[in-house]
Amino acid sequence: MNTDVMRANGKQAISTDTIWRTLTKSTGRSVGVVSVLLLVGALISTHFLDTTTLVGGLAQISPLSSKTGASSRNKSGQQIEIALNCSEYELTGTCPKHYPTTVEYEAPNADATCPEYFRWIHEDLRPWAYTGITLDMVERARPTANFRLVIVNGTAYMEKYQDAFQTRDVFTLWGILQLLRKYPGKIPDLDLMFDCVDWPVIRAVDYGGPNATTPPPLFRYCKDDETLDIVFPDWSFWGWPEIRLKSWVPLLNDLMEGNQRVKWEEREPYAYWKGNPEVAETRQDLLKCNVSDTHDWGARVFAQNWTEERTQGYKTSNLASQCAHRFKIYVEGSAWSVSEKYILACDSVTLLVTPRYFDFFTRGLKPLHHYWPIKPDDKCRSIKFAVDWGNSHLEEAKAMGKAASEFIKEDLKVDNVYDYMFHLLNEYGKLMLYKPTVPEKAVELCSESMACPANGAKKDFMMESLVKGPSVTSPCTMPSPYDPASLHAFLSEKENSMKRVDEWEKKFYEKQR
Numbered sequence: 001m002n003t004d005v006m007r008a009n010g011k012q013a014i015s016t017d018t019i020w021r022t023l024t025k026s027t028g029r030s031v032g033v034v035s036v037l038l039l040v041g042a043l044i045s046t047h048f049l050d051t052t053t054l055v056g057g058l059a060q061i062s063p064l065s066s067k068t069g070a071s072s073r074n075k076s077g078q079q080i081e082i083a084l085n086c087s088e089y090e091l092t093g094t095c096p097k098h099y100p101t102t103v104e105y106e107a108p109n110a111d112a113t114c115p116e117y118f119r120w121i122h123e124d125l126r127p128w129a130y131t132g133i134t135l136d137m138v139e140r141a142r143p144t145a146n147f148r149l150v151i152v153n154g155t156a157y158m159e160k161y162q163d164a165f166q167t168r169d170v171f172t173l174w175g176i177l178q179l180l181r182k183y184p185g186k187i188p189d190l191d192l193m194f195d196c197v198d199w200p201v202i203r204a205v206d207y208g209g210p211n212a213t214t215p216p217p218l219f220r221y222c223k224d225d226e227t228l229d230i231v232f233p234d235w236s237f238w239g240w241p242e243i244r245l246k247s248w249v250p251l252l253n254d255l256m257e258g259n260q261r262v263k264w265e266e267r268e269p270y271a272y273w274k275g276n277p278e279v280a281e282t283r284q285d286l287l288k289c290n291v292s293d294t295h296d297w298g299a300r301v302f303a304q305n306w307t308e309e310r311t312q313g314y315k316t317s318n319l320a321s322q323c324a325h326r327f328k329i330y331v332e333g334s335a336w337s338v339s340e341k342y343i344l345a346c347d348s349v350t351l352l353v354t355p356r357y358f359d360f361f362t363r364g365l366k367p368l369h370h371y372w373p374i375k376p377d378d379k380c381r382s383i384k385f386a387v388d389w390g391n392s393h394l395e396e397a398k399a400m401g402k403a404a405s406e407f408i409k410e411d412l413k414v415d416n417v418y419d420y421m422f423h424l425l426n427e428y429g430k431l432m433l434y435k436p437t438v439p440e441k442a443v444e445l446c447s448e449s450m451a452c453p454a455n456g457a458k459k460d461f462m463m464e465s466l467v468k469g470p471s472v473t474s475p476c477t478m479p480s481p482y483d484p485a486s487l488h489a490f491l492s493e494k495e496n497s498m499k500r501v502d503e504w505e506k507k508f509y510e511k512q513r
Contacts, residue, residue, distance in 0.1 A: 079469050084451060084466070095448055114419060121424050132433040133428075142193055144197065145218065146164045147194055148193055154187065155444060158445050171239055181466075186422065186426075193216070194232070200220060219231075230428070239461025240338075248417065252413070255319060259323050262324050264347060267348070271383050273286065327386065327387055330352050345405050347402060350372065352367075352373055361412055365404075374386065388508070
């Protein structure tokens with residue numbers, strides 16, 4: 001090919017033949033010029049010939065027809081896989097531009113209504129519903145934030161303020177990047193602060209009264225009834241390498257498979273818990289409920305030693321092998337615990353020690369349908385009654401365990417996790433009263449910039465949770481906000497169910513006097 005400019009896939013590119021012709025005729029030129037031309041040739045051959053890419057950990061050859069910044073319109077109904085372009089990222093140090101910038105759907109997915117717990121998005125954003133969100137409000141959330149995330153024209157930028165515990169921030173950001181891959185061009189420009197620490201800090205009492213200021217919007221993993229932090233899916237949905245916890249899709253599959261190993265009726269008729277008791281007094285209190293020479297409260301409680309577990313290669317912390325009891329206990333740690341979704345997935349009756357904190361999905365759980373409530377200040381007696389009740393009402397107990405695992409399997413499937421993020425960020429973006437701009441110290445993020453340099457378990461979990469390409473269906477349809485009457489009815493139903501358990505338990509112990 002002798003032309004100086006050639007057409008390649010609709011783009012202009014310098015001919016490699018021209019480069020080599022120039023080199024052979026310019027032996028008297030400086031070595032610096034030759035080096036520059038060699039670099040240009042390398043860039044061209046890398047981009048157009050045999051770029052090594054990664055899809056789910058497998059090396060593949062990217063097709064020559066990839067179009068930079070194209071619109072993805074898939075009429076076949078099958079997902080188009082677009083691999084990571086690690087070769088280009090490693091060569092240029094910048095994010096490749098081969099991924100579609102928008103996606104078009106044949107028709108909205110009208111039949112797919114989001115789960116009920118999506119309605120809490122409106123409640124979490126209610127403090128800013130009438131004021132909107134200003135730059136000043138966002139910047140007032142900075143003191144405790146680990147990072148600032150800005151999305152402009154579908155591209156993510158991050159300014160880091162302080163290190164998070166382990167890789168919480170890394171996998172939270174990775175999850176957001178996968179959302180951008182799943183729904184390219186569908187996330188609005190936005191600007192937010194994210195705090196990766198467990199405890200919520202935006203206290204409602206500090207922003208009440210006639211002269212109060214509007215609270216700063218701050219994203220985190222959990223909150224309680226006294227705080228205004230905005231809850232967001234936690235990092236563990238994309239993997240927790242420090243304890244070798246898989247990302248959500250393979251782990252959920254493992255849990256569903258683990259449910260089949262022992263039939264519910266043949267499981268141990270006790271309440272099981274295993275965890276780190278050192279992080280909270282309520283967990284240390286739970287240890288008192290273990291079987292002893294003088295009491296059997298129906299609980300089998302085990303302390304998890306993570307240091308010892310690490311040295312043994314995490315052989316005894318396989319969650320899929322912990323579905324062997326009819327009952328499993330959930331108790332909070334220093335705040336909410338990521339273990340809740342794993343416990344609920346087991347088909348066992350979840351004995352939920354009444355929590356103070358909640359994450360994004362647990363507000364959709366109903367007592368006596370998805371779980372059995374346990375008194376936090378009288379755990380042992382409460383567990384004893386729950387176990388006795390379940391073992392004497394086998395069908396009802398089995399149905400309760402099944403309802404919880406079905407909730408996790410269906411309402412918390414990974415598509416719904418992404419759709420929750422999608423709707424939360426879209427509703428948040430609607431409240432912004434200014435046009436977000438990229439902070440001076442922010443860096444551009446893309447899947448390549450995070451996964452390509454990674455290694456070990458971190459890279460493994462990123463590759464197994466990589467969104468392969470744009471979704472072929474639109475997100476689920478958001479349910480309408482609660483009106484005051486429906487919200488009151490929902491909360492009253494939960495409260496009445498818990499009172500009913502209290503009454504049953506009281507009568508149970510009165511008969512034993």
